[in-house]
Amino acid sequence: MKQSNLCLVVFLLLLSKSFAQYQSALNSSEIYQKIQQLNVLGSVLYIAAHPDDENTALISYFANHKKMQTAYLSLTRGDGGQNLIGPELREKLGLIRTQELIAARAIDGGQQFFSRANDFGYSKTPEETFSFWNKPEILHDVVLAIRRFKPDIIINRFDHRTSGTTHGHHTASAILSLEAVKKAADPHYKLKSSFNFPTWQVKRVFFNTSWWFYGSQEKFDAADKSNMIKLDKGLYSPITGKSNTEIASQSRSQHKSQGFGNTPIRGQQPEYLELVYGKPLQSNDIFEGINTHWSGLENGKSVQKQLNKIIRNYDFTAPENSIEALIDLRKKIKTVKNKHWKNIKLKALDNIVAACAGLYLENVSQEAFATPQDKLNLRLEVTQRSGSPLILEKFWIKGLEVNQTLNHQLSINQPFHTTVKAKIPANTAYSNPYWLNEKPSLGLYKVPNDSLIGLPESNAAFEVTYQFKIKQETIQYKVPVLYKYNDPIAGEVFEPFYVVPPISIGLPTKQLIFTENTPKDIQVELRAFRKDITGELIFDLPENWKYTSENKNLHFKEKGEIKTVKLRVFPPKNSAQAQLKISFKQQNKFYPYTVSFIDYPHIPKQVLLEPAELKLTRLDLKTKAEKIAYIVGAGDAVPEALKVMNYKVDLLHLDQLTSAQKLEQYDAILLGIRAFNVLPELKFKNSWLFDYVKNGGNLIVQYNTSRGLVTEEIAPYPLQLSRDRVTDENAKVTFIDKNHPVLNTPNVLEKSDFDNWVQERGLYFPNTWSDRFTPILSMGDPNESQTQGALLVAPYGKGYYIYTGLSLFRELPAGVPGAYRLLANLIALENEEN
Numbered sequence: 083m084k085q086s087n088l089c090l091v092v093f094l095l096l097l098s099k100s101f102a103q104y105q106s107a108l109n110s111s112e113i114y115q116k117i118q119q120l121n122v123l124g125s126v127l128y129i130a131a132h133p134d135d136e137n138t139a140l141i142s143y144f145a146n147h148k149k150m151q152t153a154y155l156s157l158t159r160g161d162g163g164q165n166l167i168g169p170e171l172r173e174k175l176g177l178i179r180t181q182e183l184i185a186a187r188a189i190d191g192g193q194q195f196f197s198r199a200n201d202f203g204y205s206k207t208p209e210e211t212f213s214f215w216n217k218p219e220i221l222h223d224v225v226l227a228i229r230r231f232k233p234d235i236i237i238n239r240f241d242h243r244t245s246g247t248t249h250g251h252h253t254a255s256a257i258l259s260l261e262a263v264k265k266a267a268d269p270h271y272k273l274k275s276s277f278n279f280p281t282w283q284v285k286r287v288f289f290n291t292s293w294w295f296y297g298s299q300e301k302f303d304a305a306d307k308s309n310m311i312k313l314d315k316g317l318y319s320p321i322t323g324k325s326n327t328e329i330a331s332q333s334r335s336q337h338k339s340q341g342f343g344n345t346p347i348r349g350q351q352p353e354y355l356e357l358v359y360g361k362p363l364q365s366n367d368i369f370e371g372i373n374t375h376w377s378g379l380e381n382g383k384s385v386q387k388q389l390n391k392i393i394r395n396y397d398f399t400a401p402e403n404s405i406e407a408l409i410d411l412r413k414k415i416k417t418v419k420n421k422h423w424k425n426i427k428l429k430a431l432d433n434i435v436a437a438c439a440g441l442y443l444e445n446v447s448q449e450a451f452a453t454p455q456d457k458l459n460l461r462l463e464v465t466q467r468s469g470s471p472l473i474l475e476k477f478w479i480k481g482l483e484v485n486q487t488l489n490h491q492l493s494i495n496q497p498f499h500t501t502v503k504a505k506i507p508a509n510t511a512y513s514n515p516y517w518l519n520e521k522p523s524l525g526l527y528k529v530p531n532d533s534l535i536g537l538p539e540s541n542a543a544f545e546v547t548y549q550f551k552i553k554q555e556t557i558q559y560k561v562p563v564l565y566k567y568n569d570p571i572a573g574e575v576f577e578p579f580y581v582v583p584p585i586s587i588g589l590p591t592k593q594l595i596f597t598e599n600t601p602k603d604i605q606v607e608l609r610a611f612r613k614d615i616t617g618e619l620i621f622d623l624p625e626n627w628k629y630t631s632e633n634k635n636l637h638f639k640e641k642g643e644i645k646t647v648k649l650r651v652f653p654p655k656n657s658a659q660a661q662l663k664i665s666f667k668q669q670n671k672f673y674p675y676t677v678s679f680i681d682y683p684h685i686p687k688q689v690l691l692e693p694a695e696l697k698l699t700r701l702d703l704k705t706k707a708e709k710i711a712y713i714v715g716a717g718d719a720v721p722e723a724l725k726v727m728n729y730k731v732d733l734l735h736l737d738q739l740t741s742a743q744k745l746e747q748y749d750a751i752l753l754g755i756r757a758f759n760v761l762p763e764l765k766f767k768n769s770w771l772f773d774y775v776k777n778g779g780n781l782i783v784q785y786n787t788s789r790g791l792v793t794e795e796i797a798p799y800p801l802q803l804s805r806d807r808v809t810d811e812n813a814k815v816t817f818i819d820k821n822h823p824v825l826n827t828p829n830v831l832e833k834s835d836f837d838n839w840v841q842e843r844g845l846y847f848p849n850t851w852s853d854r855f856t857p858i859l860s861m862g863d864p865n866e867s868q869t870q871g872a873l874l875v876a877p878y879g880k881g882y883y884i885y886t887g888l889s890l891f892r893e894l895p896a897g898v899p900g901a902y903r904l905l906a907n908l909i910a911l912e913n914e915e916n
């Protein structure tokens with residue numbers, strides 16, 4: 083029994099809950115496609131920087147039409163983007179977008195890889211990107227992907243030659259790709275010690291160009307295309323009944339957190355690839371001169387012959403008739419010398435055999451999660467629904483003491499059920515995304531266990547390996563343990579099964595901000611994931627901060643029991659910041675985690691362990707004004723910050739607002755981020771807001787993107803947005819008019835108020851404005867000119883209109899004191915003539 087024969091059954095991959103089921107088997111046409119794919123030995127790796135950069139049409143084209151091994155290497159998990167479906171940002175957003183990529187690949191047929199690069203936010207150039215990423219480490223991960231996947235062809239989404247024309251991550255991905263191609267072939271270049279992949283020579287690298295990179299279709303039409311080849315990505319497949327672009331759209335639509343729902347275009351669709359490395363082409367075939375057939379391998383000729391016969395004789399009404407021939411083919415493939423292709427094709431073949439036999443394998447836990455030392459009750463089902471019966475020899479579970487020999491002859495369409503009881507060992511690791519086990523740096527994830535680098539996600543907590551005998555061949559299938567329940571509406575629902583700590587410490591907020599010397603209370607919510615557990619809450623914080631708490635000694639009788647503990651925190655007199663660490667101590671063990679779940683319909687439920695910590699900030703903050711309206715835009719956490727500042731905040735949804743008069747009661751109105759991009763009503767109701775200002779109100783407009791505005795009239799005076807941004811969060815800030823009230827009332831702002839900002843200063847600053855506006859701040863990235871568009875203030879009628887692209891939506895949730903003091907001043911602004 084060789085490890086290499088192990089295979090993870092693809093037909094049992096957990097698909098999204100919206101399908102509310104397992105993809106329990108491949109249908110006859112899908113099996114046929116998979117058999118055809120056995121006959122192709124070429125591979126394509128697509129490389130870019132973010133989830134959503136990838137060209138799903140090309141991935142589907144190579145995976146489904148060309149039947150190549152196809153993969154997407156996304157250097158980052160997209161942590162730095164914005165989230166259109168919920169409040170998760172940063173690493174939590176990266177977790178969602180990781181799962182969205184996996185869901186996309188399940189549709190377009192590609193595989194998914196990542197590097198350890200953390201998406202730290204926007205950067206203008208690859209040099210800036212590399213200064214965060216630790217270039218040698220990310221280069222290592224790209225070389226690893228190449229040596230692991232062994233692509234004949236690499237396709238870069240971006241151009242390595244045009245620094246500064248797109249996001250620095252993008253250009254960096256293309257630069258790294260080309261450098262890694264050379265390193266992958268270099269015997270002196272060593273991967274981390276967990277890996278012993280041999281060197282690999284990529285044959286060609288292409289840049290996936292398009293009109294977009296030329297500025298317009300006209301310019302692209304006129305461009306020299308002698309070094310490009312043209313593909314038709316709009317091909318139709320009668321086997322699937324779909325155009326390739328339809329598959330691609332469905333795949334792209336998985337990027338829901340990005341709002342990339344996509345409607346397909348049918349018909350011919352040209353796609354251009356420009357050769358940037360490798361032998362020039364004489365034809366339109368990117369694989370020209372590369373043998374992608376079995377005949378190219380030692381002992382491959384007989385495989386090809388047998389495979390052609392299987393394809394010829396395939397019976398769409400009875401795929402089980404192919405099983406015997408497939409098993410003969412399996413014996414032939416085992417004699418092939420090339421290990422790489424042998425392993426890939428044996429795995430694929432075993433999955434085909436399972437599909438032909440209508441094999442259904444399921445391991446269901448009775449509970450969604452358990453803790454180390456718990457007893458696990460599993461129900462296993464093995465059902466063969468077609469073909470001549472297989473012998474189920476045995477099954478075992480790695481990490482549990484489960485190993486059963488059965489030698490059970492299955493009967494067709496008669497499920498074999500068995501139950502398994504096992505104790506989860508005390509040293510079992512908690513389920514968690516492997517790249518989040520340690521706090522990442524801004525640009526790089528820490529993965530102490532090298533062998534996990536590059537994998538799309540953590541392995542399942544437990545997997546059952548089943549071993550079957552069929553015509554003297556031993557075949558194994560690995561199937562994850564899952565939790566399953568019946569939902570009265572959705573029907574059968576599967577969720578991943580997770581191993582979690584016995585206690586989760588839930589905090590209602592990640593930070594407490596004190597504007598006065600008075601204490602604040604929070605409710606710490608403890609949830610037991612194990613029954614009968616007794617322990618004590620431990621609080622750890624610096625001396626100048628004080629706390630009191632009741633009932634620190636706790637007993638949980640039942641699993642799932644929730645208890646709350648009131649914690650009162652006393653701030654120091656002067657401005658200060660501290661970290662409050664909380665843990666649950668049971669005998670001599672500490673459980674310092676918040677266990678949270680991320681649950682959306684299009685991805686499997688995700689678990690996340692975070693340190694139970696609270697950031698404490700004592701602000702020196704004065705506020706004026708009381709009642710504020712917040713018009714919800716694309717979604718941000720600014721309203722929570724306003725509440726912390728003791729304002730009374732009403733959240734308004736513009737589409738529900740029926741009268742401009744309702745606005746008069748507010749001392750200030752804030753527009754949420756990208757309001758002018760996402761609220762179509764603003765095309766008409768902008769005048770309500772401007773009238774409100776005219777009558778003495780104070781309107782604060784946060785950043786909008788320059789493209790896709792619902793109206794050009796975003797201010798009562800001419801104001802033009804640009805793509806100017808200041809991405810260095812430490813960029814020097816100069817006060818243009820030191821005496822302006824915005825910098826003095828009620829808080830006297832200092833240079834230090836621009837210290838410790840996170841991720842960036844701001845984005846999409848205006849670059850042209852009416853002289854009625856007063857620019858307040860000047861700033862610029864290193865080696866770039868200063869921009870004055872970050873904060874613009876204009877009196878209008880009796881009130882004030884303020885536009886700011888400063889990233890308050892990032893700084894406020896991060897507890898940056900200066901952002902609070904500045905916002906308080908913006909809100910307090912009053913027109914003298916009023």
Ligand SMILES: [Zn+2]
Binds near residue numbers: 131132134135252
């Ligand atoms: Zn991107």
